[in-house]
Amino acid sequence: MAVVTALRPTRGGVAVDLDGVTWRTFAVAVVVEAGLGVGLELDRPRARALARARRRHRAEQVAVRALSRREHSRRSLDMRLERAGVGDTVRADVLQRAERGGLVDDQRFAEHRARQLAERGAGDLLIVDDLVRQGLDEAVARTAVSDLQTEAERASAIVERRGRSARTLRYLAARGFSDDSLEPLIADIGSGALR
Template identity: 35%
Template sequence: MEEADDDAAAIHDCSIRLLARREHSRLELQRKLEARDFMRNDILPVLDALESQGLLSDERFAEVFSRTRVENGQGPLKIRSELQARGVSAEIIDHALELVDDSWLVHCRAAWRRRFGMAPADRREWSRQARFLSNRGFSAEQVRRVLDAAAEDDADTGS
């Protein structure tokens, strides 16, 4: 019985240290604890307790994660995929993406401008720029609109 209490205390302490560094999703934290050779049956009650105390929150993790990724120029598709891989539910992801930003087209254009700044000169360059933006996590519609607007701006300036 005392050994179980010691394990729970060790898991709790390790969890607190990890959470002090940055937010984690429940699944992420569970995986990190399992990698430290703690048993799943010992981990789950500790995670439940941390959630009930408000120290572990998938909602908070998703919001912080999303904001950071948006600041780094990533789009909603990539952010959604990364959050899903970390075990965050679709409802929480939707909510986090709504809280973070709804002007994805502006972010897509900013990412394009930082990387390229000039409209694609030919189809090959258009494809290269589109791939870059798609890999950043922007939708095909967002990419098309940004590149079309860049071409129109380029035509308007007479370049």
């Protein structure tokens, strides 16, 4: 069996020497988790522990990079990790740790995403649909929508900007506004007041 003869700090982590020859460089967290130390044999159990620690560290790096760019739901982060080739067990562990650490919170994600879509002119139907497609429970999606300015108020603001027209009505309908919110415009068109 090869013996760890040196652990040297490097710019990229820790260089591991086996039997006096530089073998590989690992992240500090990987070396610590695997329990590597000078004078220890790199036997089969320790090599397995090292491989597990490397896989988990890589998965954590993928998750941190994704979360540093934008908020993610648990499902969207899970899909990101799966696309990166992270195995089921490691993925579940990383997701659980991210949730415990507050990095992933579906309720917070739903509120943020709902606000973002509402500001872009989306109606409640579109927002709920988007949140459900992001992997959130429909009840969580509806709660996030209920915390927004009412759909009728948002529709009214869009009508103010775009004008009262059939074109605006089509725009709002395409953006997921409900019939109840569109009723005043529909009534105007039905009465011939708008074209």
